Amino acid sequence: MSTATARKAPRGQDSDSLARRPWKGKVREYDLFKELTVALVVVGLITLTLSAVLGSPDEPSVTLKSWATAAPADFVATATAELGGTSETAGYGPPYNSTPDATQKIGAFDPQSFSGVQLPIDTAKDLVLDPLSTLNSPPTELADWTSATDTQRADWTTAYTDALGKAKDNDPANVATGDYGPVPALTDSLLTMAKQGALDGVLQAKDQFYNFDYTRGTLFLGDGSYFPDLATAAHLTGDQWGMMNETGNTPGQSWLWLFSFWYQVEPFVSAPNADLLVVLLMLLLSVLLTLVPLIPGLRDIPRWIPVHRLIWRDYYERR
């Protein structure tokens, strides 16, 4: 069916009509299934060899127990912040709570608030008081806390946080005397509970037998310094290109290079709404790349920079 269409001078656009039609020109023999088989063998060998030689990383998880044991001072300081509602989680906003003005937004565009408080966490109650009340003999100081006013509670926790900061090694044992109310006793109780391993179970289970939701433990860990410091040591934080990285020497998610890049440069580095900005920017760029065939200029670059002359040099030589 090689009907000769009217001969036009060969132009770039001409090949588009050629590209539309099924190819009626010269062909070469091609065995799809054989290629598939060879590919399976080659890729299989490479994958199995890499796996056998290099393995994969598996850094054990951090538990509240391991945190309490390795960095008790940090644990106590964090527990105090959770009690006092001054931790990062307590001030996060939706979906965990409704702290005013906490969300990431661009002008009036505030998607973080759209979802509302769907994963409610009251840091004092959920992370400290409720777990303590599950103990066989809960600390008597719980009653002191429950019967106190909000102002009193805030005073106690602020004072204790300051005192911990000033204590030698930030150790609760070295804290200056002062009026901290039940806070030292409560946080110390929680520390003991964590060291014994009971807090991990209670925090996750939430009175249920089965639970796959690790939100509370994750947020509690993140509010401290111990867990984030481990991440920094492993080059996993945002301003260390951490999004691309894996622990140890194994390659990570190198395809997230551009996502990681924005967190290293202004205006994103110091922006309070950096996450929203980066997410929107990456969405936009992804859409643009997906729609390249429809974007004049972007879709013409391959014509201007003739990399194709290498790919099809066999064809061009035989014209």
Added chain:
Amino acid sequence: MRGLFDLVTSLDSPGIYLGWGSFQIQLGNLIVIILMVVLFLLALVLPFPSGRKRK
């Protein structure tokens, strides 16, 4: 080279990071990226056997 190989295969050791200014890259990732560029360039320039199918 032996030392590098040992270092690379012991995955629990801290990663090797190379950096210039605010640009920091893990050695593993760098190898992957360089390998991709090399494979791309090789695919462009290596002669393709005619009359045969490969891979």
Added chain:
Amino acid sequence: MSAPVGTRQTPEDQAEYHTWTGKARGWLLRRLPADKLLPEDQPSYVASWIYVFGMGAIVSLVFILVSGVVLSLNGPSWYHVSGLGHFVNSVHLWSVELFFMTMVIHLWGKYWMAAWRGGRTLTWITGMGAFLVSIVTAFTGYLLQTNFDSQWIAFEGKDALNSAGIGAWFNVANLGQIFMFHIILLPVAVGAVVALHVVLVRMHGVVPPLEAAESDAQLQPGANTESTEAGR
């Protein structure tokens, strides 16, 4: 009821169908006849190593799926305590690395070939769709490692999702939810997009070279004979 279609040799595009099923069949077969789906030849211009990377990506995906199935058979904590489990986990990780490497090189090649020409826009779009869905799938996979890395990724990842307002419905710290996404919802999505992409490639054929012209030698009458160069 008229005489059954096919009692004489009607070219597919002249066949008449009277049922929904028949019409669907006709539509499909017109677009993707058997010799296009499983061909024995390809255009002569498909002669570059750049063309192997699409197949490389698909084959890497096969290894991802197989190793993933083995991991699923034994649960998400198995690989911490079993030597075989650790090996299968490694296979899963390295096949993912190879998958992205080959897929991106394939993307680079297709861009410089302007492979969307000639009505192949949807091929490009489904390819990009496969890329993007794969990135999300990989993200959920990293969240399932049940080790320090996954804890940190959950802690950091929540910020991006929360800032976009979807962190409550896609809770990266909820292992059960992420597990279902990673082993069912997203692999089905990846499979569907990749299958559609491959079908489109088979339907439209491999894009001809840029600046190809009707006057080229390989299009002249008499050129359409299956020719293998001398020697195998």
